[in-house]
Amino acid sequence: MNSPSAPGVNDYSPAYQRFVLIMLTIVYAFNFVDRQILVILQEPIKAEMGLSDTQLGLLSGFTFAVVYVTAGIPIAYWADRGNRRNIVSLALAVWSGMTAISGFAQSYTQLLLARLGVGLGEAGGSPPAHSMISDYFPPEQRASALSFYSSGIYIGIIFGFLFGGVIADAFGWRAAFLVVGIPGVLFAIVLRLTVMEPIRGRGDSMDSAAEKPTFRETLAFLKGLRSFWYLALGCAFTAFTSYGNGNFFPSFLIRNHGMSLSEVGMVLALVSGVCGAIGTFLGGFLADRYGIKDKRWYLWIPLIGVAASLPPYLYVLLTENTTLAMVALIVASLTNTLYLGPCIALSHSLVPPAMRALTSAILLFVLNMIGLGMGPFFTGFMSDMLQPEFQDQSLRYAMVITTMMKVFAAAMFFMSAKYLIEDLTRRDQRVGAPQ
Numbered sequence: 001m002n003s004p005s006a007p008g009v010n011d012y013s014p015a016y017q018r019f020v021l022i023m024l025t026i027v028y029a030f031n032f033v034d035r036q037i038l039v040i041l042q043e044p045i046k047a048e049m050g051l052s053d054t055q056l057g058l059l060s061g062f063t064f065a066v067v068y069v070t071a072g073i074p075i076a077y078w079a080d081r082g083n084r085r086n087i088v089s090l091a092l093a094v095w096s097g098m099t100a101i102s103g104f105a106q107s108y109t110q111l112l113l114a115r116l117g118v119g120l121g122e123a124g125g126s127p128p129a130h131s132m133i134s135d136y137f138p139p140e141q142r143a144s145a146l147s148f149y150s151s152g153i154y155i156g157i158i159f160g161f162l163f164g165g166v167i168a169d170a171f172g173w174r175a176a177f178l179v180v181g182i183p184g185v186l187f188a189i190v191l192r193l194t195v196m197e198p199i200r201g202r203g204d205s206m207d208s209a210a211e212k213p214t215f216r217e218t219l220a221f222l223k224g225l226r227s228f229w230y231l232a233l234g235c236a237f238t239a240f241t242s243y244g245n246g247n248f249f250p251s252f253l254i255r256n257h258g259m260s261l262s263e264v265g266m267v268l269a270l271v272s273g274v275c276g277a278i279g280t281f282l283g284g285f286l287a288d289r290y291g292i293k294d295k296r297w298y299l300w301i302p303l304i305g306v307a308a309s310l311p312p313y314l315y316v317l318l319t320e321n322t323t324l325a326m327v328a329l330i331v332a333s334l335t336n337t338l339y340l341g342p343c344i345a346l347s348h349s350l351v352p353p354a355m356r357a358l359t360s361a362i363l364l365f366v367l368n369m370i371g372l373g374m375g376p377f378f379t380g381f382m383s384d385m386l387q388p389e390f391q392d393q394s395l396r397y398a399m400v401i402t403t404m405m406k407v408f409a410a411a412m413f414f415m416s417a418k419y420l421i422e423d424l425t426r427r428d429q430r431v432g433a434p435q
Helices: 014-049 053-079 084-102 108-122 126-136 139-150 152-171 173-194 206-210 215-223 226-246 249-257 261-291 297-318 322-336 340-349 353-403 406-431
Strands: none
Touching: 014 053, 014 084, 014 108, 014 126, 014 139, 014 152, 014 173, 014 249, 014 261, 053 084, 053 108, 053 126, 053 353, 084 108, 084 126, 084 173, 126 139, 126 340, 126 353, 139 152, 139 261, 139 340, 152 173, 152 261, 215 353, 226 249, 226 297, 226 322, 226 340, 226 353, 226 406, 249 261, 249 353, 261 297, 261 322, 261 340, 297 322, 297 340, 297 353, 297 406, 340 353, 340 406
16 A cells, blocks of 8 residues: 555545544544543552542542643644654553553552553544544544544443453452553554554645644644633533543442442443443534534534533432433433534634644643543542541532533533634634635
């Protein structure tokens, strides 16, 4: 197969486009298997190492997020100039290797350092992959393609919860880290050998694709786009609830519904994982379908989704009926996950092709610093603060408080839609043609 950088090569077959999208989605699934495996294992880890909920929140949230988002920006800047396929394959090998090493940790500090290594590796995953997908697919298909890619989150959750719980019950939590980490290292080699680096700016203005804007120029471009920053905050507050509660949901089901580790893994794999994947893809599909007439649908879909998810999610947390809680969780998972694909696609539409990886990194910086960084820490801290008064119900009420951040998320998406048309006009004037 010819190199995509060779003269005269300006297209890829639909079959190869789909192959690349599937390969990158599998990489993203490994990303979340290795990230979420800690979530399903944190109860036995807590028992062995004598940890508090605050320490668990720091381990799965803030400390991981600091490295993840800080390293993500310079890596994305590199990706806007270098070979994105190579960056993604290297990143996969690093985070998978560090996941396997986590199984050898003998103390909280050692486990924390291993998870920092996972965060460093995962920082090189999504921004380059987002940029590649936007070059493989035309603008009118990007939200669907990016939503398909984003469904890798929930594929990873399915396998992370399912295999993590079963393996931990059978062989212990250390074996679970090894079993999910090693395959990622091997897949990194397969990715490097089978996926081509796409032509940068394919389907867009090639003049803008040829530009090499500096980090400062990209920030200056984004600074004038109010819709982007409101969009980023909407994603962040949605993720605050998703990570804040999601990272403690196995613990909630174990403590408040009496489930075993393997039962929790199977239930969450089927409910949160499958429904989350469907909702994520559906969000991009609906945005591409209705966004043809009005680009604000790329924000109205996330707004509707996050607002519709609030009542069923509160019911999940407050009911004592386990069966009805899982039924309500199906609705909450479908609606809460509509936002990511449309938001990534819209952020790419707001900037020139050569700014896309860095724009994704900045979006993920805001999303993960507030969502992943603060969400689990906040929930764990609130659980510890409420424990003296509410005892075994403290985690339940901490998660209810975290859920109310969805109100702020809906408000941010509304504000982003308010400024979107104005910002798209400004983009066209500055770039010279629609992206």
